Amino acid sequence: xxxxxxxxxxxxxxxxxxxxxxxxxxxxxxxxxxxxxxxxxxxxxxxxxxxxxxxxxxxxxxxxxxxxxxxxxxxxxxxxxxxxxxxxxxxxxxxxxxxxxxxxxxxxxxxxxxxxxxxxxxxxxxxxxxxxxxxxxxxxxxxxxxxxxxxxxxxxxxxxxxxxxxxxxxxxxxxxxxxxxxxxxxxxxxxxxxxxxxxxxxxxxxxxxxxxxxxxxxxxxxxxxxxxxxxxxxxxxxxxxxxxxxxxxxxxxxxxxxxxxxxxxxxxxxxxxxxxxxxxxxxxxxxxxxxxxxxxxxxxxxxxxxxxxxxxxxxxxxxxxxxxxxxxxxxxxxxxxxxxxxxxxxxxxxxxxxxxxxxxxxxxxxxxxxxxxxxxxxxxxxxxxxxxxxxxxxxxxxxxxxxxxxxxxxxxxxxxxxxxxxxxxxxxxxxxxxxxxxxxxxxxxxxxxxxxxxxxxxxxxxxxxxxxxxxxxxxxxxxxxxxxxxxxxxxxxxxxxxxxxxxxxxxxxxxx
Numbered sequence: 001x002x003x004x005x006x007x008x009x010x011x012x013x014x015x016x017x018x019x020x021x022x023x024x025x026x027x028x029x030x031x032x033x034x035x036x037x038x039x040x041x042x043x044x045x046x047x048x049x050x051x052x053x054x055x056x057x058x059x060x061x062x063x064x065x066x067x068x069x070x071x072x073x074x075x076x077x078x079x080x081x082x083x084x085x086x087x088x089x090x091x092x093x094x095x096x097x098x099x100x101x102x103x104x105x106x107x108x109x110x111x112x113x114x115x116x117x118x119x120x121x122x123x124x125x126x127x128x129x130x131x132x133x134x135x136x137x138x139x140x141x142x143x144x145x146x147x148x149x150x151x152x153x154x155x156x157x158x159x160x161x162x163x164x165x166x167x168x169x170x171x172x173x174x175x176x177x178x179x180x181x182x183x184x185x186x187x188x189x190x191x192x193x194x195x196x197x198x199x200x201x202x203x204x205x206x207x208x209x210x211x212x213x214x215x216x217x218x219x220x221x222x223x224x225x226x227x228x229x230x231x232x233x234x235x236x237x238x239x240x241x242x243x244x245x246x247x248x249x250x251x252x253x254x255x256x257x258x259x260x261x262x263x264x265x266x267x268x269x270x271x272x273x274x275x276x277x278x279x280x281x282x283x284x285x286x287x288x289x290x291x292x293x294x295x296x297x298x299x300x301x302x303x304x305x306x307x308x309x310x311x312x313x314x315x316x317x318x319x320x321x322x323x324x325x326x327x328x329x330x331x332x333x334x335x336x337x338x339x340x341x342x343x344x345x346x347x348x349x350x351x352x353x354x355x356x357x358x359x360x361x362x363x364x365x366x367x368x369x370x371x372x373x374x375x376x377x378x379x380x381x382x383x384x385x386x387x388x389x390x391x392x393x394x395x396x397x398x399x400x401x402x403x404x405x406x407x408x409x410x411x412x413x414x415x416x417x418x419x420x421x422x423x424x425x426x427x428x429x430x431x432x433x434x435x436x437x438x439x440x441x442x443x444x445x446x447x448x449x450x451x452x453x454x455x456x457x458x459x460x461x462x463x464x465x466x467x468x469x470x471x472x473x474x475x476x477x478x479x480x481x482x483x484x485x486x487x488x489x490x491x492x493x494x495x496x497x498x499x500x501x502x503x504x505x506x507x508x509x510x511x512x
Contacts, residue, residue, distance in 0.1 A: 009133045009197035010142065012189050014149050019185035020126060021150035021157070021324075023084050023119075033094055034298050036175070037102075045302070047102045049433030051112045052298070056426025058116025060419050067124040067415020068270070071204045071408070076132070077195070080125035081187045083118050088183035090115040095176040116422075123418045124411040127397055129193070131410055132203030139401050144335020147394045151327035151386075154320070157182055162317030175317075205401075206267055206408040267408025279403050279413065281462055283420045285351075285455045286396060290424030292452035293354045293392075295432025296445070297323065297385055300361065303441055304375060315375065319382050326386020327393065334394040342465045343399050350391025351456035357384035358449025365442040396421070402466035 034052065037043040073079060090111050098108060126146065134142045161175035168174045273279065297319060304315040330350070338346050364378050396417060404413035428448070435444035 009193050012192050013130060013133060013142070014145055015189040016186060016193075017126070017146040017149035018153040019182045019189065020084065020122070021153035021182075023087055023122065023179070023182055023186065033091075033176075034302070036095065037098060038302060041098050042101050044102070045433040045437040047105060048298075049430040050105070051108055052295075052429030052433070053426050054109050055112040055116045056294075056422050056429055058113040059120050059422035060116075060426060062117040062120035063123075063419035063422055064412065064415040066120040067411040067413070067418070070121070070124040070128050070411040070415075071267075074195075074200050076125055076129050076198065076200070076203070077190050077193055079121055080129065081190045083121040083125065084183050084186045084190075086118045087115055087122075088179045090118065091176055091179045120415075120418075120422075124414050127414055128203040128411045129198055131205065131401065132198040132200055135199075135202055136205065136401055136405055140339050140398060141335055143397050143401075144331050144338075144394055147331035147334075147390070147397075148328045150393075151324040151331065151390065153182070155324040155328075158317055158320045158324070162314050162321075165317070166314050201408075203410065204267060204408045205404055205406060205410040270409065270412060273404070273407055273409045273413060274416075276403065278464070278466075279416065281458075282396075282399060282403065283417055285459050285463065286417050287420040287424040288455035288458065289351060289354070289392060289452070290421045291428045291431075292448050292455070293388060294425030294428030296354070296358065296361075296448055297382075297389075298429070299432050299436055299441060299444060300378065300381065300385075302436070303365070304379065315379060318379055319385075322379065322382040323385040323389065326383050327390030330387055330390025331394045334391060334398075338395065338398060339467065342467045343395055343402065344459070344463065344465045346391055347395045347399070348456065348460055350388045350395065351452070351459055353384045353388040353391075354452035355449045355456065357381050357388065358445045358452065360384070361445045362442055362449070365445070399466050402468060405468065 034048045037048055037051075038045070070076060070079065094108065094111055094115075097104065097111075102108070127143070130142050130146060131139055157178040161178045164177065165175040301319045304319065334346055360381050361378065364374055364381075367374055397414065400414045400417045401410060404410045407413065432444055432448060435447060
């Protein structure tokens with residue numbers, strides 16, 4: 001029954017994630033749109049690549065500002081709902097307004113630029129709401145759960161769209177009817193989350209500075225009321241960027257402060273965040289991974305869709321479905337084991353899976369006979385896409401949370417890493433389509449596979465383990481042992497602990 005899933009904010013968040021999967025970064029529908037434009041509207045690969053490039057470039061430009069604004073906003077739910085509605089509107093407009101042979105390509109470019117700007121709000125919006133509800137201690141479990149539901153929801157909606165397209169072929173534009181359905185459900189569950197369930201200072205990862213370690217240690221086992229310095233965040237972004245010195249901090253209301261007043265929540269200045277070498281390295285890894293991986297899925301979809309009519313559309317849709325279902329498993333593994341074995345080993349599995357996948361695809365495309373069996377084998381390589389993209393999609397959020405812990409700039413930092421992924425996918429989108437048109441699909445996959453080794457080896461040899469020791473302790477012993485302030489959000493077990501509906505917040509600070 002619905003009432004069983006509306007007892008607390010985390011369960012509502014799970015339903016939001018289920019329906020937001022198709023909308024959250026726009027890429028699923030962008031890939032389906034590419035197949036639609038190439039097969040039905042007779043677009044060339046380069047024209048499709050231009051749209052992919054425009055979308056990704058727009059996301060890149062707006063991603064970090066979106067995260068910066070989300071850190072300050074206490075209207076996160078309303079912003080996320082608005083973004084879902086607007087991106088759905090643009091998706092439907094793309095399907096209905098596109099003309100044959102790219103006759104109105106200029107309008108399509110504008111729509112993709114607009115959609116990229118809108119969807120930039122979704123990743124920091126969903127994840128800051130998540131951290132505001134569960135704290136960084138609960139992020140490993142909840143991000144994993146969010147990702148599982150994201151991918152499961154995407155699989156269900158894409159399957160529905162493919163079946164619709166198959167029976168209505170050649171009018172396959174009707175497959176995009178799934179977007180309004182997903183949007184309506186997303187908005188419904190979002191507004192079931194009560195404002196008091198979200199601790200906006202917790203969502204930012206603000207740190208409480210205190211010089212009383214003994215007093216802290218004595219309070220580890222029980223939740224405390226909000227600290228005196230935990231005043232409501234400013235809803236207007238601060239423009240104190242920290243150019244006067246990397247040690248300058250901003251208080252919770254956005255003002256500059258150099259005093260050491262205990263119990264005052266402090267956010268690092270954006271400039272000090274940007275000076276973190278670990279963040280810069282991880283940002284480069286995000287960019288390079290998506291540069292290599294971003295266009296592999298659409299190229300596989302196009303390989304299966306071109307010249308095969310309605311069956312090709314179904315096959316291209318199955319690429320997404322198989323990958324998304326595998327991503328559910330990948331997200332589950334990340335949530336269960338990243339606190340035990342650390343972030344690094346799991347992340348490396350995801351990074352190296354891309355080169356293996358591309359190698360297999362090149363081998364299959366080199367076969368003389370492109371029989372139905374070979375096409376099925378080609379489709380099965382999407383299992384590795386589920387491993388690579390599934391692990392990355394979960395772990396990059398967790399690693400970003402690790403890096404940004406205590407800075408008060410979680411959404412801002414997530415905006416940076418997500419922007420790097422966006423620009424990487426943008427470059428990959430155009431590069432992959434260009435390589436496919438000029439050199440053929442087989443060489444395009446070979447080049448992309450070789451490129452994927454760069455971020456994999458960079459992460460292996462240069463990136464340290466980021467999992468905080470206190471989160472490992474929590475997973476093993478069920479109690480905190482100090483560490484970053486966001487590790488002090490009390491959290492019940494969302495599966496085993498019953499939670500009656502209440503007007504009280506589900507999380508409060510614990511001194512840690």
